[in-house]
Amino acid sequence: MFGNKLQVSLYRYNPEEDKFPYMKKYTIEKPERDIMVLDLLHLLKEDDQSISYRRSCREGVCGSDGMNINGKNGLACITPISSVIKRNKIELRPLPGLPVIRDLVVDMTEFYAQYEKIKPFLQNETTAPEQERLQSPEDRDKLDGLYECILCACCSTSCPSFWWNPDKFVGPAALLQAYRFLADSRDNKTEERLNALSDPFSVYRCHGIMNCVSVCPKGLNPNKAIGEIKSMLHKNKKDIIVSDGV
């Protein structure tokens, strides 16, 4: 229908000017080579300087440019347009469930508040050794698939349980990090961490919908980590962590 043209439908909202958000359509020449969605946004911004979005490293490390691309959350900088384009159309929206500040920029306060809640740092009150707290290679292996999270919020904002209760349900990203510290042999606050997660909302609002696994741009599995936390909560013992981990 559009031949060599690419139609981009972009979520626009400037609270200072617009009463309601709206979708604005842009038609551009289809790039000759496959480019990333972030590059596409740069092309649009050349013509319309008012378009707002976050970006930083542009290589899938900083997690700034998480957005909803044709209905699925992902990082714009590592998503080629060829993988998302449908009938020469691309629809870009902000991450769902979070308040929109402007265009594709969302307010991530609720997301970070949940991250803060799980105390994402090592807690060990024993006397620190002279150099560093050592770990066996097996114990270190347990952290693979956990520490790689870049906090882009793609998973949490694709989770309906997080949409409905972002103040109570910790969300997949923060729960993955919660398990990262529960699984760490150098952390000895396991019981306190588990007690903080034992209410009916923090962990148990996860119904295994698996959107988090489907959208994670780093290929991580928050759902499996949540399952491990649930197992630990049932037994409330640290020794049930299996060595092959997450």
Next chain:
Amino acid sequence: MKGSLIWNTQRYSSIFILCYLIYIVSFFISENNINFFTWSNFFLSFETRFITSITFILILVHSFIGLWTVGTDYLTKRTLGFLNKPLARYANIFRNMYSFAFSLLGVVYLLTILYIIWL
């Protein structure tokens, strides 16, 4: 209340309900001559009545947990506010009415079931 208690209650109640289904189905499989009298004998036995009562109480508990989850997901200020902003103000009223309705239904259901089984 601990989340694990609610989670376990829902899982174990479903296992019990499944066992009850197997118990009922096994009657139909094992009984060659099914008629009103064999069914009455089976169902009026104390064991069957007792197991049936427990099962229906567990169905009630199981559904209460599910309905409570639905209410606390969808009848909140935030969720109703998504649909319609002014509606968010009445979220607590809607949720309380909803809880009252399913609690009332639960009591009626339980009394009816126990009446049918035991009286």
